Amino acid sequence: MLKIRNLDAGYGKLRVLKNISLHVKAGEIVTMIGANGAGKTTLLHTIIGLVRASAGAIEFQQKEHTGSCAQKIVAAGCTLVPEGRQVFASMTVEENLILGGYMLQRREGKDAVLRELQYQYDLFPVLRERREQYAGTLSGGEQQMLAMGRSLMSRPRLVMMDEPSTGLAPLIVREIFKIITRLRDEGNTVLLVEQNATAALGIADRGYVLEVGKVILQGPAADLLANSDVQRAYLGREKIG
């Protein structure tokens, strides 16, 4: 579904991603773990077209997408749940979701958006309760669900999520990860970026470990969980933090 080969990207002279290669197959959860500043967000932004790649290739659904603008990639069915939620704070929950359905509306019309809206309300019942509330007044967990719902509104083929668990209580984190699993079981494909390595590897099929802009490890999630380097660098620290 998604294939990235020898990708380089950065900001101005700063080279953040160095020679990254990875792939995501339809129907799997792939997780990318790495410490602060490893370049996880930069990678997702490069895929979605917010940051320009300086070398390498991004292929989505057998189509070359290197250098495409965000609009094209979203239209092709790849969406991003951004780091820090980025909800439309001054707009209601329902307006946020409808905006997420912008591409669906263009593709299939208004009725499809309204149907999808009900579907997202079923997936996130709390959003239905809050649908007239301003998104900026939601709790962190609710905002995360809204950001996920908004991304899913366009019925993407691939959903990328940037640290959905940040700043949330363990109970909410568990709920969010449950929803991600459910999405996969319903046939969606997820690229999940996380610092919470235990939880992410716990639900993922495969994983990549990113360190200062390079993929240093990859493999089935279970193998990574058992890997002693990963345990020391990412899992051990979690018990302290």
Place this chain on the structure above:
Amino acid sequence: MTPDLFFQYLFAGVTYGAIYAIVAIGFNIIYNTTGIINFAQGEFVMLGGMIAISLHQVMPLPLAITLAVALTMVIGAAIEIIFIRWLQSPSVLRLIIITIGVSILLREAALHIWGESIRSLPYFYGNEISSISLGSVHLSPQVLWVIAACGIMVAGLSLFFKYTPTGREMRACSANRTAAILCGISTRNMVTLSFMLSAGIGAVAGCVMSPITYTQYDSGTGLAIKGFTVAILGGLGNSMAAVAAGILLGIIEAFSVSVVPLAFQDAIAITILLAILFVKPHGLFGSSVAARLKDF
């Protein structure tokens, strides 16, 4: 002050205030989608008036005004497409300097086309001396045109932003640009649209006010300063507050005439505004929280 005189001043204040409010809303629309102040906003008002005056020589008034508004909208869109659209993540300062440049360009072009002469559209109904009596207060019918046109535009805009998909997308663009891009919305088109809208409402204001205030190649400059002050006073980006602030400024100006010489009118208004801003930097109606939750 007699009650009659009081109401006379009041209506004059509301009339000018309504125009200031429209100019301020023009500032707000562009500010909300781009984060910049478009200093060419006053020129849109001038262009609307000037074009309508020229067109009126060869066609009936309603048609001339409609065409003038449409043309000004095209000019607004063209400005955005030529000077702003293609820039790769420009800084706010650079954008503001561009709009100042554009305002000078438009003013000079107007000077070249229309010269320095002062012109005006005819009264939409009646003439300079006809008046409508509300009780013992006598009003020029054009005053009602101005107030009605501004009121309809404000109501129309708020319905547009609240209930239409395009309005919603423009609000999204202003609430969180990155998130709007991630939804697949073309934020560039929204910016072009915001220039068109601002130019359009500016041009309408320029037409309805022309019979009372007259139009000249540089009449946009003073208006832009007033409109900008009103926009700031209401809290940048907040259009309903701009209406209140505009009318407040208009009324203060109108009544200041009875206290100080006419020449001080502008200075008095600005001084009062500065004083208020000194105490409430987010505007009369804004709070620091509201400033972060900017909306149309």
